[in-house]
Amino acid sequence: MISSKKSRALIALAAAGALVAGISATSARAADKITIAFVMGAESDPFFQAMKVGAEAEAKAEGVTLIWQGDPSQYSPATQIPIADQVLAQKPSGLVLIPTDPVALQNTVTKANAAKIPVVNVDTHVNDLSKVVSFITGDNADGGAKAADAMAKAIGYKKGGSYQVAVGLTSATATTNVARLDGFSKAVAKKYPGIKIVDKAYSQSQPAVANTNVNNWLTKYPKLNGIFAIDGTNADGASAAIQAKGLSGKVALVGYDAYAKNVALIKSGVITALVAQDPAAEAKLAIKTLVEFIKTGKTATAKNVVIPNFVISKSTSAADVAKYTYVQK
Amino acid sequence: MKEVRELFKNQQFILVLVLAAMIAFFTFKNPIFFTNDVFANIVSDWAPVVLMAVGQTYVIISGGIDLSVGSTVGLSGIAAAFAMRAMTQHSVNQDLTLAVGTLIALAVGIAIGLVNAFLINKARIVPFVATLATLGAARGLCIVTTGGGPVGEGPQKGFKYSVAWLGPFNTPALMVVVIVIVAGLFMHKAKFGRYNYAIGSNTFAARGAGINVKRHLTKVYVLSGALSGLAGMYFYIRLGSGSPSSGASGELMAIAAVVIGGTSLAGGTGRMSGTVIGALILTTVTSGLIIIGVAPNWKDVVVAVLIAGAVFTQGLRTWTKD
Numbered sequence: 292m293i294s295s296k297k298s299r300a301l302i303a304l305a306a307a308g309a310l311v312a313g314i315s316a317t318s319a320r321a322a323d324k325i326t327i328a329f330v331m332g333a334e335s336d337p338f339f340q341a342m343k344v345g346a347e348a349e350a351k352a353e354g355v356t357l358i359w360q361g362d363p364s365q366y367s368p369a370t371q372i373p374i375a376d377q378v379l380a381q382k383p384s385g386l387v388l389i390p391t392d393p394v395a396l397q398n399t400v401t402k403a404n405a406a407k408i409p410v411v412n413v414d415t416h417v418n419d420l421s422k423v424v425s426f427i428t429g430d431n432a433d434g435g436a437k438a439a440d441a442m443a444k445a446i447g448y449k450k451g452g453s454y455q456v457a458v459g460l461t462s463a464t465a466t467t468n469v470a471r472l473d474g475f476s477k478a479v480a481k482k483y484p485g486i487k488i489v490d491k492a493y494s495q496s497q498p499a500v501a502n503t504n505v506n507n508w509l510t511k512y513p514k515l516n517g518i519f520a521i522d523g524t525n526a527d528g529a530s531a532a533i534q535a536k537g538l539s540g541k542v543a544l545v546g547y548d549a550y551a552k553n554v555a556l557i558k559s560g561v562i563t564a565l566v567a568q569d570p571a572a573e574a575k576l577a578i579k580t581l582v583e584f585i586k587t588g589k590t591a592t593a594k595n596v597v598i599p600n601f602v603i604s605k606s607t608s609a610a611d612v613a614k615y616t617y618v619q620k
Numbered sequence: 621m622k623e624v625r626e627l628f629k630n631q632q633f634i635l636v637l638v639l640a641a642m643i644a645f646f647t648f649k650n651p652i653f654f655t656n657d658v659f660a661n662i663v664s665d666w667a668p669v670v671l672m673a674v675g676q677t678y679v680i681i682s683g684g685i686d687l688s689v690g691s692t693v694g695l696s697g698i699a700a701a702f703a704m705r706a707m708t709q710h711s712v713n714q715d716l717t718l719a720v721g722t723l724i725a726l727a728v729g730i731a732i733g734l735v736n737a738f739l740i741n742k743a744r745i746v747p748f749v750a751t752l753a754t755l756g757a758a759r760g761l762c763i764v765t766t767g768g769g770p771v772g773e774g775p776q777k778g779f780k781y782s783v784a785w786l787g788p789f790n791t792p793a794l795m796v797v798v799i800v801i802v803a804g805l806f807m808h809k810a811k812f813g814r815y816n817y818a819i820g821s822n823t824f825a826a827r828g829a830g831i832n833v834k835r836h837l838t839k840v841y842v843l844s845g846a847l848s849g850l851a852g853m854y855f856y857i858r859l860g861s862g863s864p865s866s867g868a869s870g871e872l873m874a875i876a877a878v879v880i881g882g883t884s885l886a887g888g889t890g891r892m893s894g895t896v897i898g899a900l901i902l903t904t905v906t907s908g909l910i911i912i913g914v915a916p917n918w919k920d921v922v923v924a925v926l927i928a929g930a931v932f933t934q935g936l937r938t939w940t941k942d
Contacts, residue, residue, distance in 0.1 A: 328760065334768065335763040335766075337767070363763050396834055423709055463917070490913065492910060502859060506661045507658070507661055508910070510911070527770055535779045535782045535858070552769065552770055552861065
């Protein structure tokens with residue numbers, strides 16, 4: 292804490308020095324090498340891994356230095372705030388922040404602004420977006436709605452029929468989970484009233500736990516029509532259960548996130564459809580926007596950019612499958 | 621009447637009663653619970669937990685603790701997964717691939733056990749801290765080596781083996797049963813087990829009696845690591861992939877099973893049968909709550925009550941002795 296306080300004082304000193312010299316901090320940095328800090332949620336999530344690939348490619352293309360930081364495995368403000376503090380202490384030219392909590396990370400944005408470090412939010416956002424250059428995201432509610440469409444198609448939904456679907460989540464509080472479930476439930480209620488969401492369970496980010504949940508559902512609901520696996524972990528656990536019980540194609544499985552392993556399972560008919568986001572594109576646009584803003588003081592990127600989701604199924608062309616599958620190192 | 625009272629002082633008897641009450645309760649709430657399918661789900665969850673817990677029972681009775689078992693599950697599963705993926709790419713026979721995977725998982729577990737033993741015996745770090753270090757290191761390596769994603773594309777035959785065929789038991793679970801029985805016999809019938817109790821009761825006295833304490837502890841931590849490595853392979857067979865998050869907080873499940881089973885964290889006392897039923901109770905709660913439709917987050921609360929209850933009945937026994 293002392294060191295971060297010290298470094299904050301240093302930042303303030305540096306900023307003051309720059310002002311005294313009559314040079315604005317932004318233009319001074321523009322002349323030097325630009326450094327973009329990227330603070331994401333949880334390094335181990337393949338979603339962020341795919342984002343990293345996009346960020347590194349764009350940083351290279353723009354000729355800027357990238358600082359990539361985040362907790363190794365925990366998606367939590369308690370671990371993210373100290374990391375963000377340390378990153379700001381390195382005085383980057385700009386900050387891409389994926390806030391793990393809309394309220395808790397607001398202060399980080401304020402601190403960055405005080406040090407004249409522009410901030411772009413990606414994926415999730417802080418509550419007060421007026422202090423942020425741009426917010427670039429995939430649309431989770433839209434993804435949930437698209438999953439409902441894919442589910443209806445997969446189970447051969449007909450008006451007047453009645454269908455049972457269960458939803459596998461990671462936790463009750465993760466904002467992406469909440470938004471996807473909300474989008475899914477609303478679309479089901481509006482367009483497919485015959486679908487009943489009979490059960491929900493949490494995986495705690497462990498495929499084995501998701502597997503246990505689905506094994507028990509398959510016993511509890513012998514007539515289960517489909518499973519919506521809200522993220523990659525749940526898709527892992529659910530696909531293993533469906534394969535072990537020989538129910539491939541009999542129980543529809545709609546997943547989220549195009550991890551290479553799960554995309555391969557579409558081909559073998561275990562997973563019916565996957566809602567893919569485009570994390571690499573989000574990261575690229577974020578860095579492009581920041582570099583432009585640092586160099587010119589403005590950006591052509593809109594204040595709020597929604598990068599659309601894409602549904603991968605068996606009928607998707609190979610080119611699109613390749614485009615949307617998350618690149619993993 | 622005296623015999624009945626004696627019976628209720630027997631931890632194993634109480635555990636069986638608790639388990640029976642749970643099964644009755646869940647069945648009453650949803651009759652589907654009392655089917656072979658559900659029992660198969662429970663057994664399939666029980667096998668990896670009991671593997672970790674059996675090793676943990678040895679460790680705890682010897683007066684130590686092994687916090688690294690959950691991370692060992694993750695890392696051994698991943699190491700096996702990488703090897704099996706390479707073998708599958710070269711179209712090696714699937715059974716052979718699974719066998720090699722099992723040996724690799726076992727080797728990783730043994731290696732982590734040896735590191736624990738080294739830290740405890742040579743570096744003289746207390747077991748809690750030594751195994752806390754390996755817990756962190758192994759979990760970190762899980763993420764570093766995989767980049768966070770599961771490692772799949774291995775032998776598909778694994779799924780076939782995870783199907784129950786002998787009542788609720790699948791083939792790997794039957795192997796686990798054999799391992800547990802052997803480990804139990806060594807605990808209660810062999811010199812190895814007697815040494816373990818002696819060291820856990822009084823290390824100085826054990827040393828004085830001529831037991832090579834360090835060598836024995838090395839064996840115990842290696843055993844715990846080896847069994848956790850096998851648990852890692854078990855997860856692989858179930859999921860068809862090695863996941864970096866597999867076995868996360870597995871150490872707490874294992875310790876909970878041991879404590880519910882009546883083994884004292886102070887060392888020197890405990891029975892393998894208690895651990896086996898303890899693990900069974902834990903996994904029964906998981907499936908039971910899903911089947912009766914209670915929010916799974918309640919599981920943690922139920923487990924907490926069970927732990928407190930188990931330790932309370934242990935205390936009761938000592939009081940009545942006084």
